[in-house]
Amino acid sequence: MQGGAAGAAIRAPYAARIAASVKAYEPSDREPLKAFQREHFGVGSRQCDERYFEWLYERNPHRRDGAPMLWICMRDGMVVGQQGRLPVVLHARGTELHASWGIDLMVHPDWRLKGVGPALFAEFERSSDILLGLGVSDAAHRTCVRSGWTDLGMLPIYARPLDLDACAAALGGRGRLARLMPGAIVAGSARARAAIGRFRGYSIEPIAAFDRRADDLWIRAAPDNRVLAKRDFVSLRWRFDQIPDRGRYERYYVLRRGEVVGYAVMRPDLWRGCGVTRVVDYLCEERSTDALLALVIDAARRQTAAAVFLEQFGLAHPRNLVALGCFPAGAATRFMVRPHRMHVHARLLTEPSSWLISRSDSDSDLASAAPS
Amino acid sequence: MLEIKEQVRSFVRANFYVPEDLKLSDDASLLEHGIIDSTGVLELVTFLEDRFDITVDDAEMVPQNLDSVESISSFIGRKKG
Numbered sequence: 001m002q003g004g005a006a007g008a009a010i011r012a013p014y015a016a017r018i019a020a021s022v023k024a025y026e027p028s029d030r031e032p033l034k035a036f037q038r039e040h041f042g043v044g045s046r047q048c049d050e051r052y053f054e055w056l057y058e059r060n061p062h063r064r065d066g067a068p069m070l071w072i073c074m075r076d077g078m079v080v081g082q083q084g085r086l087p088v089v090l091h092a093r094g095t096e097l098h099a100s101w102g103i104d105l106m107v108h109p110d111w112r113l114k115g116v117g118p119a120l121f122a123e124f125e126r127s128s129d130i131l132l133g134l135g136v137s138d139a140a141h142r143t144c145v146r147s148g149w150t151d152l153g154m155l156p157i158y159a160r161p162l163d164l165d166a167c168a169a170a171l172g173g174r175g176r177l178a179r180l181m182p183g184a185i186v187a188g189s190a191r192a193r194a195a196i197g198r199f200r201g202y203s204i205e206p207i208a209a210f211d212r213r214a215d216d217l218w219i220r221a222a223p224d225n226r227v228l229a230k231r232d233f234v235s236l237r238w239r240f241d242q243i244p245d246r247g248r249y250e251r252y253y254v255l256r257r258g259e260v261v262g263y264a265v266m267r268p269d270l271w272r273g274c275g276v277t278r279v280v281d282y283l284c285e286e287r288s289t290d291a292l293l294a295l296v297i298d299a300a301r302r303q304t305a306a307a308v309f310l311e312q313f314g315l316a317h318p319r320n321l322v323a324l325g326c327f328p329a330g331a332a333t334r335f336m337v338r339p340h341r342m343h344v345h346a347r348l349l350t351e352p353s354s355w356l357i358s359r360s361d362s363d364s365d366l367a368s369a370a371p372s
Numbered sequence: 373m374l375e376i377k378e379q380v381r382s383f384v385r386a387n388f389y390v391p392e393d394l395k396l397s398d399d400a401s402l403l404e405h406g407i408i409d410s411t412g413v414l415e416l417v418t419f420l421e422d423r424f425d426i427t428v429d430d431a432e433m434v435p436q437n438l439d440s441v442e443s444i445s446s447f448i449g450r451k452k453g
Binding site: 012013014015017018075112113114115116117118119139142143146147 | 403406409410411413414417418421422427428429430433435
């Protein structure tokens with residue numbers, strides 16, 4: 001784009017020259033892109049891992065043939081910026097909508113504040129009628145707002161201490177823990193609720209991988225939500241079973257009298273030196289939410305996790321969580337959306353209460369380092 | 373030069389968020405005050421190229437040329453001179 005038309009490019013307005021430097025990634029760009037990624041994400045990053053690259057950009061089941069997944073900005077034969085997208089199918093009031101998460105934006109430091117980021121982002125914005133952003137930084141937030149995105153707020157984090165001594169030590173004393181924990185935690189015993197769940201016939205079982213039973217669950221559970229990303233078997237298999245570091249995740253089905261009524265995906269993590277469990281995703285019919293959450297918390301307790309953390313946005317689940325002794329523990333992940341202004345579901349999609357979003361949506365829960 | 377400064381100042385005030393209590397003096401940093409970001413820089417350069425009939429080169433896209441009303445005006449003066 002710069003080569004043969006160099007004379008004309010010099011006379012072109014700056015913005016047009018930068019826009020002309022942006023192109024959809026092609027396999028022949030792999031080597032210069034790898035050099036850029038090694039320098040700016042780090043040699044050990046997931047962006048530099050071929051398995052991750054293939055999984056994220058080539059094997060996504062919601063990718064549509066021919067549609068770009070990654071854009072790069074080339075200047076003087078070098079990659080100076082990149083912008084990726086993660087296609088997703090949304091279920092919105094019984095309709096399937098194609099959308100894209102914006103991911104992996106990076107600009108060479110020498111090219112920041114020179115329009116490369118906006119030019120890459122403009123290509124992403126043209127890629128889909130519904131654009132989504134999770135973990136939007138403060139710097140990107142302002143740009144998005146000016147570009148017509150709607151800020152739907154931050155994903156609240158809920159914490160459920162399981163080992164009070166360990167949590168108190170991590171926080172610097174029991175007084176601090178007591179101030180954070182509401183009285184409800186005393187009344188809401190996950191273990192007791194799990195017992196009630198089992199009395200009703202609920203149980204939880206670890207699974208090695210998702211299977212076709214997830215499709216039946218999806219058909220039954222999706223209508224209980226107004227807008228959420230598709231979580232059928234194919235989607236879950238790609239996200240949690242085919243991911244290069246699939247060993248990070250523990251998968252569970254929740255059953256009621258032998259039938260799958262929910263799933264949960266958890267990930268062991270460290271928090272202030274304590275072993276904790278993060279619930280990165282779950283789905284169930286609304287009537288089974290209490291039992292699922294109680295069983296999940298109980299499963300974490302049996303693994304001797306000091307606490308359970310859950311980061312999720314949507315619906316009535318906070319009420320269920322508080323009843324189980326969880327308390328709000330801040331928020332760190334911003335969620336933004338931009339449907340095309342004429343989109344038939346624009347109002348639904350820009351209403352925060354419409355959404356069910358968990359940490360595993362988009363790339364927020366992907367490891368920063370490549371799997372060993 | 374005074375006219376260039378006023379045109380630049382008017383453009384900035386009309387197109388970017390400038391806090392009411394900020395006087396936007398000639399040497400106030402547009403970046404440090406959060407008035408322009410990466411997208412804003414692009415809009416600013418497009419305005420300068422259109423209004424003053426200049427072409428901004430890659431190497432000229434530096435804060436020394438674009439970070440304040442004063443530096444922008446001087447930059448335009450040099451390009452036009």
